[in-house]
Amino acid sequence: xxxxxxxxxxxxxxxxxxxxxxxxxxxxxxxxxxxxxxxxxxxxxxxxxxxxxxxxxxxxxxxxxxxxxxxxxxxxxxxxxxxxxxxxxxxxxxxxxxxxxxxxxxxxxxxxxxxxxxxxxxxxxxxxxxxxxxxxxxxxxxxxxxxxxxxxxxxxxxxxxxxxxxxxxxxxxxxxxxxxxxxxxxxxxxxxxxxxxxxxxxxxxxxxxxxxxxxxxxxxxxxxxxxxxxxxxxxxxxxxxxxxxxxxxxxxxxxxxxxx
Numbered sequence: 001x002x003x004x005x006x007x008x009x010x011x012x013x014x015x016x017x018x019x020x021x022x023x024x025x026x027x028x029x030x031x032x033x034x035x036x037x038x039x040x041x042x043x044x045x046x047x048x049x050x051x052x053x054x055x056x057x058x059x060x061x062x063x064x065x066x067x068x069x070x071x072x073x074x075x076x077x078x079x080x081x082x083x084x085x086x087x088x089x090x091x092x093x094x095x096x097x098x099x100x101x102x103x104x105x106x107x108x109x110x111x112x113x114x115x116x117x118x119x120x121x122x123x124x125x126x127x128x129x130x131x132x133x134x135x136x137x138x139x140x141x142x143x144x145x146x147x148x149x150x151x152x153x154x155x156x157x158x159x160x161x162x163x164x165x166x167x168x169x170x171x172x173x174x175x176x177x178x179x180x181x182x183x184x185x186x187x188x189x190x191x192x193x194x195x196x197x198x199x200x201x202x203x204x205x206x207x208x209x210x211x212x213x214x215x216x217x218x219x220x221x222x223x224x225x226x227x228x229x230x231x232x233x234x235x236x237x238x239x240x241x242x243x244x245x246x247x248x249x250x251x252x253x254x255x256x257x258x259x260x
Contacts, residue, residue, distance in 0.1 A: 044081040045073040048095035048108035051084035052197045055223035056113050059084050065112040068127065072110075083107045089190050092120045096255055109254060116249035122256045126249030130218035132171055132238045134163075135202055137231040141212050147236050151178055158183065164201045164214040171215030173244045185211050199224050207231065 047069040049057035057063035061070070066082075073080035085095050085107075096111045116126045134150065136142045141161060144150045164185045165171040175181050187201055201214050202224040214221070218237065225233035240246045 042078065042109070045069070045076055045078040045110070046081045046083065046106070046108040047073075047110045047112060048083045048085055048091075049112040050087045052195070053087060053113075054197070054199065055219055069110070069112065081108075086194065087113070088192070092253070096121060096253060106255070111253035113250055114253040116251040118251075118253060121253035123251035123253055126251050128219075129247060129249045131240070131247035132169070132174065132215055133218045133221040134213055134215055134236040134238055135206060135221040135225060136213040136234055136236075137206060137209075138234050139231065140209070142234075144234075144236070147238055150236065161212045162210075164205060164211040164216075166198070166201070166216070169215075169217075170244065170246050171238075174215060174238055174241075174246065177241065177244050202233070203228070206233070 049063075049065055049069070051057070051059035054063050057065045061067075061082075069082065070080055083095065085091060092111070095107050096109070098107045099105065100107075111121060114121060114123060116123050134147065141157070142150070142153075144153070158180065159182065161183045162185050163175065163180060163183045164187055165175060166187045166189045168189050172181075172184070175184055185205075198216070199220050201211070201216060202221065205211050206214050207228060215238070218235075221233075221235045225235045238246045
């Protein structure tokens, strides 16, 4: 998931309101580039998603956002076309705003999994909401039942922990607030490796003991903790605090009217 950004301003008259209503209007209008263009039903619902980012999406249609896209296409009575592109730098430019030379169509009309206040696109109402979480392997160095218990641990123990966190995410703000940056094992948010996926921080490094805990987006932590039988992984939600926002809504992104 991308780092949150300031809330976008309201859109022009082509924006209709509710999530499905907005999706239907904008998608069926082909994510219109001009408000006065005549209505033309598109030949397909074109969606861009990440090919390797479970539990959200992958190129085998196993993620829950793959399922949502399929439901939307069925409800709109349109065939579904998916363009896979990793959630990396310039994703908006290379997906929802990308038009091939001499082509009239964009690569996609919907971009899955964007923060509800992401300003680079118009957004639907959130279809889910989550918070960041702390994940650790039970029985190694930690055995706590909540954030309060974790933060109340003796500093001599906390100082020996290695906590994985993605750079430029609210997890960094949380660690800074609680004087834990000295224990941070930073991970790049925009990794150029095509085989990399955000869950590797848990699925590989936490499981194998390279790190003792990880601060990640909630669905990632919950998904991999449930799939792994050993070691047992504990997921602790991290509530928002004054000056540190940890929970966010997630929406579908569409092109804003008049923006190509």
